[in-house]
Amino acid sequence: MKRCHDCSVEIAGDWQHCPLCQEPTRGHASPSPFPAVALSFSRRRIFRLLFFGSLAIILGSFAVQLFLGRGPAEFGAVRSVWLGVVTMWLVAVMAVRKRRNVAKSIVYLVLIVGLVCLYWDYLNGWQGWSLNYAIPIVCGSSILALLITVRSMRIEVGNYIVYSGITILLGLLPIVFLVFSWVTTTLPSAICVAVSVIALVVIQVYRGAEVRHELAKRLHV
Amino acid sequence: MTRRKWVRLDNASNIFLAARSETDTKVFRLSAELDHHVDPQLLQVALDITYDRFTLYHAVLRRAIFWYYLQDSDLRPTVTPDNQPTCAPIYDADRTGLLFRVMYHQNRIILEIFHALSDGTGALWFLTDLVTEYIRSRYPQQPDIEDTSTAQLIAQPGAADENIAARDLAVDSFAQYFRRPSTTDERAAEVEVESSLTTTTKVFQVTGTRTPDYRTRAVELTASANDVLTLAKAEGVSMTMYLTALFFEAIRRSSDGFGRSRTLAATIPVNLRQFFPSVSPRNFFATVRVEHTYGEGPDDIASVGRQLEQQFRPKASPEALGKKLRRLTRVERSPLLRVVPRPLKDVILRGLNWANNRGLTVSVSNLGRVTLPEAIESHVGAMAFHVSAVRPQMCVMSHAGLLTISFTSPFIETDHIKEFARYLTDQGIAVTVAAARVTEFELAEELES
Incomplete structure (x- = not known):
């Protein structure tokens, strides 16, 4: 059986690291009473996919505005709503991502909102x-x-x-x-x-x- | 055409449906280790025989307007290799299926049950019969295996003269014992009825990182039952309370300080069959809550264990339990509550369960020392059980001189288990660890090797 010297326990199964303290184990592996079952999904991967997917759509939305022309005449209700939605989305994504550090998330918020407003103003013909x-x-x-x-x-x-x-x-x-x-x-x-x-x-x-x-x-x- | 039999789901079982979630599937697992690799074909034969005997296990769960109910079915169970995470969901409202599964892995026979169907004791009867039938067909030359189908049942007080058909769907022991006011009520009047809902102190709760796909983190520690019992006896505390105190200590050591909530609380189920004889394999237990506040007196394991014991004894007496359950049954039977539609009942129960959870740090469950029929005893080694968990949980069971302490948790962290194991090894007790792989790192490590 494998053995963890820090915990002084025997470990059933082929564990390179102790399942209790994560320190490297020694000895020969024995069969584990629990089979290794692959993850059906990984929350971490889903969150990463959602994050980068969202970011791509948001940045794409902002970039495409440049090709649609600028000035108040070009700026219809649809573009206003569109920009409003993606800005909200960006703020929500950042708020979730930086939720563990309130001070940091405030800095992000100020930067995001400030830059989006500048850009929006620019698209709208700089008023x-x-x-x-x-x-x-x-x-x-x-x-x-x-x-x-x-x-x-x-x-x-x-x-x-x-x-x-x-x-x-x-x-x-x-x-x-x-x-x-x-x-x-x-x-x-x-x-x-x-x-x-x-x-x-x-x-x-x-x-x-x-x-x-x-x-x-x-x-x- | 004969009509299908059905029965309303009993008192305790409803909470399992309401409290069920993605992380806490309310499924529990019992396993027995044999002296050889399990033969799936023979296990299937044994399952077929055992299944015919336990009519309750034929039941599927259906939803009515006001209640859930169990209904007889024609489904047949199949044994499968253990290829899902432990305590994977069993009940699916959209797909009618049996409420248990039988699996095998190497030398283990595994029984997983949705808790609304049965409790640990009921499941142990089923597993005992299953293993007995299996051993009987595996060693046909061994002549002295008597008809053991009642072995576990007869072991229950007052059960000898009950009919075996009592393992039927229809027996609701809660209704049998607690529907009518008891004559002993006057005697029990001074027993304080405990309710964790009325707790005033803020109870410490363990937090952590949830597992990647919400599977249950399960770790088993196996040690000599005698060694641990000696340790507990030396302190003059019962095994359950000693292990609970040690569990508290492990939680204390693994937390970075309690902050404002220095109270740890545990819920412990009590098998009601020991006081109110019943051969129904359906849920028949009540829970008792004990707590300890750190920093207000001696906090060593022995003192905490003794203090927990003092709280536990009166609360786990037949009088106190009877009083509590009569009251619960009265509430459940009240006309006002009976006409509340089921989805709304679920919401209410979920709310009550949430409030109850806030007053609890851990759960502890001890099925005790298991005695199997003599003829199969020598073929069976360690036995273990564990439950899907919404908070760190410890399940204890012993057989063949081996004590298996199983920890489950919705979080990936194992620090409290590490502290627990290290305490035992520091006392000179040899401990073997078995764990199910949960994180991406642990699973990747398995692929490498």
Whole structure:
């Protein structure tokens, strides 16, 4: 019989690794009372197929828009609904995939929604609503969402600090919009920047030491 | 033309239909190891004989508007090689079929049963008869095999004068014993009726990664029954409670701290036939819940075992069980509930089952030491059983001096089993592990070799 030295047990069947502790086994194999039955399906494979299948359809949908022409005249209700559906789909796929790390999933969400809005605005003949409203509002709200989540879920600092930092930096991005006068309506951008600055201050005051510790650890050369 | 016999599904069995899921098929497996490779042809002959004897096993499950019912059928069972994952689903509402299967693998005879049909004790009677018939045809020269068809039944108290036909579809022991209020009720009045639904403390629950195709993770540990019994006796605890305490300890060691829920709870089925004589192979058991909260006193295995024993004894007394079951039967028989359509009953039961599960960490089941008819005893080695599981489960059974502790779980993780096995080996007990391959990695390893 095979033998696991860590567990000091004999193992029936041809196990290269101990079924209990996964350490390599020694000795000769004996017949197993359980036959090896092939998987009827694998959840992991199904999820991977769904993920990459979804991603292909979503990216394909976005790419094909370029060939359909741009401008408000070209942009019918069908395209609006189509883009709406694939964006929803993309957000749902990312939310499921990154569900184990809330801070990370917020960064993904901000990036996805921001980029899709830019692209949509571009397809629609560039009316500027993405920079004026969509991006600053999404960035600002995500920072608030992050502060609330971190507070209510008691996540460890190390697990959210990097992605929180990225979210806040994204929130500072509308400064560029203001400086280069890319926006006609300045209020949303201004509020977003203000929220980001306040969040930065709050984190520095309450979590400053931990933040510096984390940064030192992550930037260690 | 004779009409087909039918009977409404009994009290305990309904819950198995409602609580059945993709991961927890509510199928259990009993197996007996012989001293040679099983001959499928002879096993089929033995199955045919045994099947004719157990009319209950002819039953198929049908759905009516208000209840499920068992109905007699003309189907015949066929033995098959063990080529499905353990405890694979048996009952399929869209395809009427028998509620059990008989399989073989190397030197094992395997019986799998949908729990709505029978319980462990009932299944053990069937397996005993099956193995006896098999050995009889395998060793025809051996003269002294008496008619053992009643061997297990007679072993039950008060069963000797019952007719064998009692293994019939119609006997619902729950109805027989608990439908009418008992005269002993006054005596039992002070016995506290337990209900895990009323639990106030938050109970620790094991989480993990589900198996790739929802099959049951099953691992068997085999050790000398005497060695483990000595260990339990040295602590002054019964075997079941000692193993339960050890199971708790293994869960504690394999978890990364309990967090806020430091209470572990186990549900343990009690065979009612020992108190309320019955030869019905249908479900006839009740469950008892015991718990232990860590960090509030001595937490060593012996102390936990003794404490569990103190909780278990009064709850598993005939008075307490009778009271609990009379109450359950009364609820089940209440006119209001009887007119609720079956799909709605399923929803209600599923809800109750979900609430009940939240108050439980593990399940423990012990079929005890099995005695087989003398003539076949020498041909049969270890016997084992396990159940599909919604939470980590431990099933214990002993035969031929070998104690088989089977662990099942819906998760791939085996850490608690590792801790359990290591504890036993640390005490100097030799342990053999047998496991069914579950993950892609484990199956790939098998292909390589």
